[in-house]
Amino acid sequence: MTTPEPNGVPKSTAEEPWPVRVVSQKISSWIAKLGWVWVDGQVAQISRRPGASTVFLTLRDPSADLSLTVTTNRDVLDLGAPNLEEGARVTLHAKPDFFPARGTLSLRADEIRQVGLGELLARLERLKKMLAAEGLFDQRRKRRLPFLPSRIGLLTGRASAAERDVLTNARRRWPSVDFRTINVAVQGPTAVPQIIDALKVLDADESIDVIVIARGGGGVEDLLPFSDEALCRAVFACRTPVVSAIGHETDAPLLDYVADVRASTPTDAAKRIVPDLGEEIRVIGQARQRLDRAVRGLLDREQHRLDAVRSRPVLARPHVMVEQRSVDVTGLRERASRSLDHRISAAGADLRHTVARLRALSPAATLDRGYAIVQSRAGHVVRAATEVTKGDVLRVRLARGELSTTVDEASEENR
Numbered sequence: 001m002t003t004p005e006p007n008g009v010p011k012s013t014a015e016e017p018w019p020v021r022v023v024s025q026k027i028s029s030w031i032a033k034l035g036w037v038w039v040d041g042q043v044a045q046i047s048r049r050p051g052a053s054t055v056f057l058t059l060r061d062p063s064a065d066l067s068l069t070v071t072t073n074r075d076v077l078d079l080g081a082p083n084l085e086e087g088a089r090v091t092l093h094a095k096p097d098f099f100p101a102r103g104t105l106s107l108r109a110d111e112i113r114q115v116g117l118g119e120l121l122a123r124l125e126r127l128k129k130m131l132a133a134e135g136l137f138d139q140r141r142k143r144r145l146p147f148l149p150s151r152i153g154l155l156t157g158r159a160s161a162a163e164r165d166v167l168t169n170a171r172r173r174w175p176s177v178d179f180r181t182i183n184v185a186v187q188g189p190t191a192v193p194q195i196i197d198a199l200k201v202l203d204a205d206e207s208i209d210v211i212v213i214a215r216g217g218g219g220v221e222d223l224l225p226f227s228d229e230a231l232c233r234a235v236f237a238c239r240t241p242v243v244s245a246i247g248h249e250t251d252a253p254l255l256d257y258v259a260d261v262r263a264s265t266p267t268d269a270a271k272r273i274v275p276d277l278g279e280e281i282r283v284i285g286q287a288r289q290r291l292d293r294a295v296r297g298l299l300d301r302e303q304h305r306l307d308a309v310r311s312r313p314v315l316a317r318p319h320v321m322v323e324q325r326s327v328d329v330t331g332l333r334e335r336a337s338r339s340l341d342h343r344i345s346a347a348g349a350d351l352r353h354t355v356a357r358l359r360a361l362s363p364a365a366t367l368d369r370g371y372a373i374v375q376s377r378a379g380h381v382v383r384a385a386t387e388v389t390k391g392d393v394l395r396v397r398l399a400r401g402e403l404s405t406t407v408d409e410a411s412e413e414n415r
Helices: 020-032 074-080 117-133 161-173 191-204 229-236 254-258 266-273 277-310 318-361 363-368
Strands: 037-048 054-060 067-073 089-099 104-114 152-156 179-183 210-215 242-246 373-375 393-397 402-406
Touching: 020 089, 037 067, 054 074, 067 074, 067 089, 074 104, 117 229, 117 254, 152 161, 152 191, 161 179, 161 210, 161 266, 179 191, 191 210, 191 229, 210 266, 229 254, 242 254, 242 266, 318 363
Parallel strands: 067 104, 152 179, 152 210, 210 242
Antiparallel strands: 037 054, 037 089, 054 067, 089 104, 373 393, 393 402
């Protein structure tokens, strides 16, 4: 036996499933619990049947591919938004209703307010402050564009002027530039989901170096998709640098603040993503000219330096140095020879004088003058007659030869 629910209806099982009517009733009761709510969205479709008091609206989420059907009374629509058109932003007070017969869900609105330009701008200003506080506009996280991207991703409207401006001007500047273009809706309720999906596709492509989101000018309402919070966060999460080229220079959607580079127009975007081939060739030519002048100047300076070094006497006439040193060596040798001869001559003269003095003082010289040296047998020199006696044998040394004599008589005389 199945356990009943609080409302008395037993729980469903495989053996005792609920009928469709019970499921429909439960869904209807659960949806009814939500009550009346205020809903913000964009009108994707309006259906006014002639003579009918009920108006059908398709309300789409601006940031996602989701929509709900809204039913309201013609008087309610005429009172709150008499000039309502497709693509307009509205705020409505509605209650969800589930129709069991068709199994559909819709909103029943009793008040509709069309969001005016002032309210839209106020909402955008609040969103701008919130995103700025979260750091989505931080300049420090902005990435520099590559000098020459190998491939460029382009998100723009099909056959639009923005697409033509970007492609034409980029290829005029760099003819070999490669694009991967994805055409998306750039206004209306489907714009944001399509742009986000295409952005993810391009960001996942490893060959894409930079992504350009381009759209031509338009009113504030036309550019609202590019101020959508979901799109701003998707651009912030991209790993590939993103260039925003929305509208004209005076237009400033929030995408401009989140993107890595803001281009004032699609044409300006083309100038920013690729360099100008003619300008680069001119700059390279100027750089080559400066390099040539610098090299020539360096060679000229070094040549002058070599010429100056080679013009020095030591290199111009290297043998002069050897000759000069040879003369110096010859002079020194002559001086040394003269000095040596002079010293030898002086030494010879001194030696001769010394020899002469020695000879003058030598006993041999005395002997040459006729004197003799008398020595006793013991070898003592006899200086006085008293030193010998009669009969002593004496040795007489002459200048040439010696004599042996015997003393016959010795007498001492005064000098």
